[in-house]
Amino acid sequence: MNNKQRWMGGVVLLSGGVLLTALLLKGTDEIHQNKLHAPDTVEANPKNTNSNTSGLTVDVETEKRLLEAQRQTREKSVAEQEARAAEFLAMQQQAEADAARKAAEEYAELNARRSAQQSSDNIPPELIEDDAVKQKRIAEEKLAAQKKIDQQKVVQQKAEQAKQDVAxxxxxxxxxxxxxKRITAEKRIAEEKRQAEQKQKAERLAAEQKVTExxxxxxxRKADEQLKAETKRKEDAKKKAEAEKARDLLEHGDKQWMVQVALAANEANADAVASKLKAKGYQVTKSPTSKGIRIMVGPSKDRDTADNAxxxxxxxxxxGMKSAWVIDWVPLNKR
Structure with missing residues (x-):
C-alpha cells in the first residue's frame, strides 16, 4: 500500500513537471517567434521606401504604433502563459496535499487495524506516539471537552433564563x-347601554310627539270640518232665504215686462248695443249677471205691450237683433 501511494505521488509530480515545462517552452517559443517577426517588419519598410518612386516617406508614427501593438500583444501572451502555469502549479500543489492527506489517513487506518502482536516497522516514525504524550493529549482533550460542555451548560442556562424572562x-x-380589553369592553357595553337608553327615550318622545301632533x-281637522259645515249651513240658509225672497217677489211683487235683446260679454259691448237702441228712441236697461251683461228694452206694463216692442x-x-224675447223682470231695488 505504501509503495503504491509513493508511486502515485511520483507520477503526479512527474506529469505536473512535464506539463509545466511544456507550457514554459511554448511561451518561450512564442516570444522568440515574435522577436523574429519584428525585424522583418522593420526591414520591409526600407525596401518599400526604396521602391517607392514617388518619393513618399515612411510614416514613423504609424510604425511606432504597430511596434507598440506587437509589444503589447507579446506581453499579453506571456502574461496568459504565466497565469496558466501558476494555475497548474496550484493544482499540482493541491493534488500533492490531497495525496499526502490520503496517505496519512490510510496509515492511521492501518495502525488501527493492526493488533498489539504485529510489528510496527512499516509505520512511519512520525506517526508513533509516546504513551505519556498520548495520555497527556487525551487528558487535554478531555479537559477541553469538559470545558466546552461547561460552556454549553452556561450558554444553555442563560438561554433558559432568557426564555423564562421572555415568557x-x-x-x-x-x-x-x-x-x-376587559376595561375597554366594559366601557363599550356601558356606552352601548347609554346610547340604547337615549335611543329609547328619543323614540318614546318622538312617539308621544307624534301622538300629540x-x-x-x-x-x-274636526274644527275645520265643523267650520266648513257651519259655513255651508249658513250659505245654504242664505241662498234658501234669497231664493224664497225672489220667489215671493216674482209671485207677489210688482212685475215688469222687459224685452231682452242681447247678453254682452263685457261693458263695452253692452254700451255699443245700448247706444243703437237709444238712437232709435228705446228705453234701455243694463243688468249684470253671472254670464254677462243683460241688455233690455222697457219696462212695459203688460206682456202684450212688451211683445209688440x-x-x-x-x-x-x-x-240686427233677431233673437229678442220677452221676460218678466223685477228691479234690483225691489228684490
Missing part, C-alpha cells in the same frame, strides 16, 4: 392586554 414578560403583557291634527225691434234691420 414572564409575555405573560405580563398578555395579562395587561387582557385587562385593557296627530291629536292636534285631528282636532284641527219685441216684434218692432226684430223687424228693424238696422238693429
Amino acid at each position: 414572564r414578560k409575555t405573560a405580563e403583557a398578555e395579562k395587561r392586554v387582557a385587562e385593557e 296627530k291629536q292636534a291634527a285631528d282636532a284641527k 219685441r216684434k218692432k225691434i226684430t223687424a228693424d234691420a238696422s238693429l
